[in-house]
Amino acid sequence: MEELLTEYRAYLFCERGLVAATVRYYAQEARLFLTRSGSGELRELTAGTVTRFVVAEASVRSTGAAKLMVTALRSLLRFLLLTGRVETDLVSAVPAVAGWRLAWLPRSVRPDQVRVLLESCEQNRLVGRRDFAILTVLTRLGLRAGEVAAMELDDIDWRAGELVIRGKGNQHDKLPLPVDVGQALVGYLRAGRPTSSYRQVFLTALAPHQPLASGSVCAVVGRACVRAGIERIGAHRLRHTTATSVLQAGASLEEVGQLLRHRELNSTAIYAKVDHGRLVSVTRPWPSGSPS
Template identity: 50%
Template structure:
């Protein structure tokens, strides 16, 4: 690596670090969101010509649009939308802190997408059992991974929420667990017996003694909290062990929602269970509610005119 390249990387590191600090202090975003936005900002800065600080000061709308078009061309809509959100946040930071004179947020093109267009895909109970059975309960890693998969499956948590569960969040006497959701929202949920037993097995027979405040940590020194990406990797490893194509951790959240509906839960109850802030987010599960759809279906014509 040349000295010029190293200097440019140092400038990028400094800008990203200040951006992340701004997100934490001014916006109050969660650690997972700050990390995600920081990664996207780094990709954007690395795309600009060297030196990075000069390129940022001379940034214009054409460059912003060109980056977004080039970067998102072959990506899924969900990935492109995440990049759009992060880059817009970064451009707001640049304007608010005086790096650029005018706001360039409007130069970030929107990503075409239609809310509720997709169909949530749950998993059969047998598939969930196969995933859980891949965890070797005689090993530290197996006990940890089983507890993680059960939190995803039984409580419908997001990967980042599982990663953020802290030791003090579990009220063992009351049988409840506090979840840190989107927007730093705190919710108390009942702790299912099998989830509690799996967490106890991990905490009492395997979790290393360390300063990490979160329940789940890495298996090797130096011990650190697991990231949301590590939770996804655990799900991927379970899929391989079960002989399945890779399934995202969010599929277990969809599975819980569809099971609740088919057991007779109402949409408000499902929304409450998944901790949705907007009822529209829950309404997508109407597509998999067989009982409701059966009432809407019209009889198939038989051709009998008598």
């Protein structure tokens, strides 16, 4: 199994171009499936085994987690077919998880809550400067936690005022570097970041100083919520907050999509639900008279 998983991770990195966090998750799900199905008898793997595994796991997971699980499982089954470990394409045996696109509302954070989150960082301390910079990047640029963790010193072009974002699928995009974001980064880099050979911007506060993982970035947000005395939220809620505030300031959905670096407009369309001003303009008046 270990040899198979090592080869699978290399395939995900080199052939699929997935980022490290996604590769770890896919390998974790692959290990679970192979353990349950019996990795020594893959040629005898059947569609029934695949379906029973999905049904069992989906019953104890949320809809979102179940959807991620079936995506990872389909990836593994394609790899097993590609490498000749199974003779039948079993991808179609993976049932879809019930769920509807655009059925949810993006949950944002109120401006006063964003303010108290930033104010909760003690900028007279090294860790406070780091956390303030992380929260500023999250709230102003709408980055994902993994993108914040992946930021490197060479990604910041101070003269051009641009920042390279290392996004999903090894996609690199450039965003303008707002003044307040630049100031927060400078405050951390000059008087908060430990001396290190690592090129990642954000490092752990305690020795040995290592780059933060995406989970650590989420933990920074969680600790700030506790200090601020507000409901605990995830880093992705701040991404929704950025998109909602930009939309309410008059930006179009296309511009919000560019900021969030969505590849498809459908990914941005969910934010149309929170644009109340424009929704009113297309709302049909209620018919006159009493309803029957």
